[in-house]
Amino acid sequence: MxxxxxxxxxxxxxxxxxxxxxxxxxxxxxxxxxxxxxxxxxxxxxxxxxxxxxxxxxxxxxxxxxxxxxxxxxxxxxxxxxxxxxxxxxxxxxxxxxxxxxxxxxxxxxxxxxxxxxxxxxxxxxxxxxxxxxxxxxxxxxxxxxxxxxxxxxxxxxxxxxxxxxxxxxxxxxxxGLPPDVPVVPADIQGNWAEAAIRRVIAAGIMAGYPDGSFRPDQPATRAELAAALDRILARLK
Missing domain, CATH: 3.40.630.40 (Zn-dependent exopeptidases)
Structure with missing residues (x-):
């Protein structure tokens, strides 16, 4: 590697x-x-x-x-x-x-x-x-x-x-010789208990970080954020 x-x-x-x-x-x-x-x-x-x-x-x-x-x-x-x-x-x-x-x-x-x-x-x-x-x-x-x-x-x-x-x-x-663009993994997920899961959903395009580059893994999600994530999953299932 x-x-x-x-x-x-x-x-x-x-x-x-x-x-x-x-x-x-x-x-x-x-x-x-x-x-x-x-x-x-x-x-x-x-x-x-x-x-x-x-x-x-x-x-x-x-x-x-x-x-x-x-x-x-x-x-x-x-x-x-x-x-x-x-x-x-x-x-x-x-x-x-x-x-x-x-x-x-x-x-x-x-x-x-x-x-x-x-x-x-x-x-x-x-x-x-x-x-x-x-x-x-x-x-x-x-x-x-x-x-x-x-x-x-x-x-x-x-x-x-x-x-x-x-x-x-x-x-x-x-x-x-790498892909020219990859999903950005926010630095504040490092060491979080769900880091691996967060990396997977970011890579899949289901969730993303905030504009300031953070993910805020311990912050509760709003209903709107949950709906947006579920909508992305539905789009992939279709």
Whole structure:
């Protein structure tokens, strides 16, 4: 089974870049990372996360985790920042050209541009620690500029975060030969006693999560929600 390493940048006491609005990079990268994990798991892949919540994880620990778990590739998630408020593009970084990381980057980058409509910053090279120290091919995605007020306002929304997660998934799917779209499995079902059942009804199209990406498994269903689920079952029976 293919194993993917996802590295939501920063976290814990390290907020990363901070927008004028107060939006923190660490929150954006985690939300996109969790969304991406759900899509990859929905496609049957194993996922290793460097963090799944508010945690201080050193760069060294991140690389060591992925190497120890022998992942097949690594995607590190970040949001760019600049001294000017007008910087506005999305880009994907690799350590050097000519390897599998470049192929992965070329699969992801156009999907990001298409999903966001932001200018294409292209495939770039950088000596970033996570790119240099992981044994597996690694790319680092800079998801726009948090220093740009318009971009920051979009990055604060669940819709944009889900769009970014879907774009990165589609790039990875093209590289790995996976279906271009899979049902998103909400992160809040992880560990729930009915997780397996919830995954099955989502995969069957009978139920889905809420627009904010949650499923709220312990929340009572309304009569309308029950009727909608039963209607989908009836449609399949017919």
């Amino acid at each position: 293919t194993k993917i390493g996802i590295d939501p940048g920063h976290g814990g006491s390290d907020p990363g870049a901070v927008a004028a609005s107060g939006l923190q990079e660490k929150d954006v990268t985690l939300a996109v990372g969790l969304d991406l994990r759900s899509r990859l798991q929905g496609a049957g892949l194993e996922v290793v996360m460097s963090r799944t919540g508010e945690a201080d994880v050193s760069l060294s620990d991140r690389a060591q985790l992925f190497n120890r778990e022998q992942v097949d590739l690594v995607v590190s998630l970040h949001v760019n920042s600049a001294d000017t408020t007008t910087a506005n593009y999305v880009s994907t970084f690799i350590l050097a050209p000519g390897g599998q990381a470049e192929k992965i980057a070329h699969a992801i980058q156009p999907e990001l541009v298409a999903a966001t409509g932001w200018p294409d910053g292209g495939i770039r090279e950088a000596n970033f620690f996570i790119l240099r120290q992981t044994d597996a091919p690694a790319v680092l995605v800079e998801m726009g500029f948090i220093s740009n007020p318009a971009t920051a306002s979009l990055l604060a929304t669940a819709a944009t975060r889900q769009s970014l997660g879907r774009a990165i998934y589609k790039g990875l799917a093209a590289y790995l």
